[in-house]
Amino acid sequence: MKVSLASALGTCFGVEDAINLALEPQFKGELTIVGQLVHNSQVNESLKKNGVSVVSGIDKIDQIKTKKVMITAHGAADKMKEKLTDAGLIVYDASCPLVMRVHKTIKSMVEKDYYPVVIGQDEHVEVKGIVGDLDDYIVVGSEEDLDKLRATGKRKFGIVSQTTQQLEKVEHLVKKIREMDCVDEVAFVNTICQPTRDRQIAVRDLAEQVDLMIVIGGYNSSNTKKLVQVCDERNVEAHHIEADSQLEKQWFINKKHIGITAGTSTPEYIINKVHSAILDIAEELDARKTQPVH
Numbered sequence: 443m444k445v446s447l448a449s450a451l452g453t454c455f456g457v458e459d460a461i462n463l464a465l466e467p468q469f470k471g472e473l474t475i476v477g478q479l480v481h482n483s484q485v486n487e488s489l490k491k492n493g494v495s496v497v498s499g500i501d502k503i504d505q506i507k508t509k510k511v512m513i514t515a516h517g518a519a520d521k522m523k524e525k526l527t528d529a530g531l532i533v534y535d536a537s538c539p540l541v542m543r544v545h546k547t548i549k550s551m552v553e554k555d556y557y558p559v560v561i562g563q564d565e566h567v568e569v570k571g572i573v574g575d576l577d578d579y580i581v582v583g584s585e586e587d588l589d590k591l592r593a594t595g596k597r598k599f600g601i602v603s604q605t606t607q608q609l610e611k612v613e614h615l616v617k618k619i620r621e622m623d624c625v626d627e628v629a630f631v632n633t634i635c636q637p638t639r640d641r642q643i644a645v646r647d648l649a650e651q652v653d654l655m656i657v658i659g660g661y662n663s664s665n666t667k668k669l670v671q672v673c674d675e676r677n678v679e680a681h682h683i684e685a686d687s688q689l690e691k692q693w694f695i696n697k698k699h700i701g702i703t704a705g706t707s708t709p710e711y712i713i714n715k716v717h718s719a720i721l722d723i724a725e726e727l728d729a730r731k732t733q734p735v736h
């Protein structure tokens with residue numbers, strides 16, 4: 443049985459920088475993160491062990507017990523940051539620069555009189571941050587949302603995407619918008635981040651070669667779910683796990699080539715543990731096949 447790692451996988455620089463900042467000794471026991479720093483339960487657990495507190499969102503501001511607070515890699519609206527400063531808190535900003543690029547892009551579109559549209563999940567914290575300073579906007583998650591554009595009565599739309607969206611989906615939705623009879627002009631900036639693109643391309647390449655893919659990442663990680671989706675679309679059996687303990691030996695029986703990929707919030711040590719557990723399973727199953735029959 444062959445086991446291959448995707449050519450791009452795991453933690454991106456945005457997440458790594460954010461984790462490193464939160465773990466700096468100056469913050470030990472004195473920092474509260476507003477929202478999940480990354481969508482990975484093991485990482486959040488280790489932050490807690492280092493005395494870093496977490497509140498689920500800005501609405502839990504009254505639960506913050508430390509003077510220092512941190513905005514997550516997913517970014518936040520200026521309004522939210524102001525609310526924290528107005529409450530007398532010192533704000534450390536771990537927003538990924540590639541998320542901040544989306545904030546700037548959509549604001550400049552609004553200044554040029556385009557009606558803002560975000561392709562993404564409206565409940566995702568990144569999207570909430572992108573639209574949080576806008577008076578009016580539409581979030582498009584699927585084709586079903588396209589009628590919302592018509593309802594605005596506007597004809598000129600400025601479109602960006604959540605950084606972790608799937609490339610084909612975004613391009614498809616933009617094409618549909620361009621074709622709408624109520625639309626005169628579309629300005630589109632593809633703001634899917636490079637680490638997400640690299641992981642999507644790598645999983646696609648690997649999915650062509652394997653008969654089973656193990657996808658590692660938090661169950662609430664948007665980009666990890668997209669990796670599973672890429673495999674589903676290619677009819678490649680895929681299992682989404684958070685840790686090596688969730689691997690089931692039966693998945694590997696009669697498989698020839700196993701692929702491993704991981705979302706952008708999955709740290710290297712977790713990938714290494716899963717990789718070595720899979721190598722052990724492969725070795726055990728291969729040994730069974732070669733045992734002489736008496």
Ligand code: SF4
Pocket residue numbers: 454455456457515516538539540541605606635636637638665706
């Ligand atoms: S997934 Fe992309 S946008 Fe999000 S933190 Fe990583 S590099 Fe930044």
